[in-house]
Amino acid sequence: MESLTPRPHISARPAAPLTGSIGVPGDKSISHRALMFGALAIGQTRISGLLEGEDVLRTAGAMRALGAEISRDGADWLVAGRGIGGLTEPADVLDMGNSGTAARLLAGILASHDLYAVMTGDASLRKRPMARVIEPLKGTGAQFFARSGNRLPLTIIGTREAMPLTYRLPVASAQVKSAVLLAGLNARGVTEVEEPEPTRDHSENMLRHFGAQVSVERAGKGRLIRLTGQPELRAADVVVPGDPSSAAFPIAAALLVPGSKVTITGAGLNPLRTGLFESLREMGAELTIENARIEGGEPVGDIVAAYTELRAVDVPAERAPSMIDEYPILAVLCAAANGTSRLRGLSELRVKESDRLSATAALLRVNGVQVEIEGDDLIIHGTGSIPGGGLVETHMDHRLAMSALVLGQASKEPARIDDASFIDTSFPGFLTLMRGLGANMVAA
Ligand SMILES: O=C(O)C1=C[C@@H](OP(=O)(O)O)[C@@H](O)[C@H](O)C1
Numbered sequence: 001m002e003s004l005t006p007r008p009h010i011s012a013r014p015a016a017p018l019t020g021s022i023g024v025p026g027d028k029s030i031s032h033r034a035l036m037f038g039a040l041a042i043g044q045t046r047i048s049g050l051l052e053g054e055d056v057l058r059t060a061g062a063m064r065a066l067g068a069e070i071s072r073d074g075a076d077w078l079v080a081g082r083g084i085g086g087l088t089e090p091a092d093v094l095d096m097g098n099s100g101t102a103a104r105l106l107a108g109i110l111a112s113h114d115l116y117a118v119m120t121g122d123a124s125l126r127k128r129p130m131a132r133v134i135e136p137l138k139g140t141g142a143q144f145f146a147r148s149g150n151r152l153p154l155t156i157i158g159t160r161e162a163m164p165l166t167y168r169l170p171v172a173s174a175q176v177k178s179a180v181l182l183a184g185l186n187a188r189g190v191t192e193v194e195e196p197e198p199t200r201d202h203s204e205n206m207l208r209h210f211g212a213q214v215s216v217e218r219a220g221k222g223r224l225i226r227l228t229g230q231p232e233l234r235a236a237d238v239v240v241p242g243d244p245s246s247a248a249f250p251i252a253a254a255l256l257v258p259g260s261k262v263t264i265t266g267a268g269l270n271p272l273r274t275g276l277f278e279s280l281r282e283m284g285a286e287l288t289i290e291n292a293r294i295e296g297g298e299p300v301g302d303i304v305a306a307y308t309e310l311r312a313v314d315v316p317a318e319r320a321p322s323m324i325d326e327y328p329i330l331a332v333l334c335a336a337a338n339g340t341s342r343l344r345g346l347s348e349l350r351v352k353e354s355d356r357l358s359a360t361a362a363l364l365r366v367n368g369v370q371v372e373i374e375g376d377d378l379i380i381h382g383t384g385s386i387p388g389g390g391l392v393e394t395h396m397d398h399r400l401a402m403s404a405l406v407l408g409q410a411s412k413e414p415a416r417i418d419d420a421s422f423i424d425t426s427f428p429g430f431l432t433l434m435r436g437l438g439a440n441m442v443a444a
């Protein structure tokens, strides 16, 4: 049920320099996977640094409803797993809230479990396409019944005797890749997924960490992943790094507001997630990595960002998978840069929590920035400063809300958003952390 409480409006006003050192909450992609793999393993998995955002809490709720025991132990989370094939039928509908990752990865798990389950989500998630997982997963022998247009609510009747899949992804999507691999965990034989371009590889890394056999080889511009089915997943402790997609917001604010210098400690730096940082360097951003290290099997480091007069950038379509969630905030930075930027090949943005291509263009336009959409490209005419003054419609999309609030730190007039409530899906504590750095974000 949608909330009947008033949606909190927030106004962001031009700020004094932002300074300080913060850590951001845990990586959302890794947190979902840690709970899911923990639930499929034998034994107790301890997770430290789990993101306690709405999206991940939905995954925790669903895995509990499927029989896993999940509890908190101080700051850590503990998952007592059921083993592959050991999940039990949920007594009620599984509500995945706002989370595409939770819904699509879970569809993979459910396909190869002998049970009946119904998944739904909020008004945003119920608009998002599920055919991209339903089509390949049908090959396991599971049955899917979806609302028209292959939208949630979705009924899944899983199968005890799942067939292993061989699938080439039509679009680069880590969610679809992961759904196929997760279905393959309980299929007899080898599951093969080919992706046209490399996408985030947290599933592959974590599956290995839990004892599964996964091989990865190059295939053209992409990769071919093979998973041997029916391994015994053994519980394994997981250390979740800070989410680079969340780090992007304080970094952007520091780059925008003159005199700022901000450090984000312990941020994940998996190379399949760092396309934004590559683009920012091309814009001339003062951005450095300190204390680069490996923690919990993932590269992490401290990111230092300082105010820079940015120049325009041309971001190639091939870079999109490594920065897919960062386009709204990059677009804000392009609006503040000097010159015309072109962000290419953004068709996948149309199927996120909102149509992020149109909504990002609208976010900028309402704040006085000249923007065009040409095919799947976003073109932003930056003039070195942003007029601001707009009320941004956030369409149940956390990344639009945070991008608009960061824009308001540097625009001439304050920017407002219509609804701050969705920020908690990925970045609980965003307002407090940003205010702690000196950002000016007030209830409006
Ligand atoms: O696998 C994941 O954890 C994610 C994959 C991406 O989605 P797609 O697979 O749809 O590109 C990304 O946008 C999402 O925030 C998280």
Ligand SMILES: C=C(OP(=O)(O)O)C(=O)O
Binding pocket: 028, 055, 098, 099, 100, 101, 102, 325, 352, 353, 399, 426
């Ligand atoms: C697209 C996102 O998440 P999801 O697909 O999991 O809803 C996101 O966090 O920007």
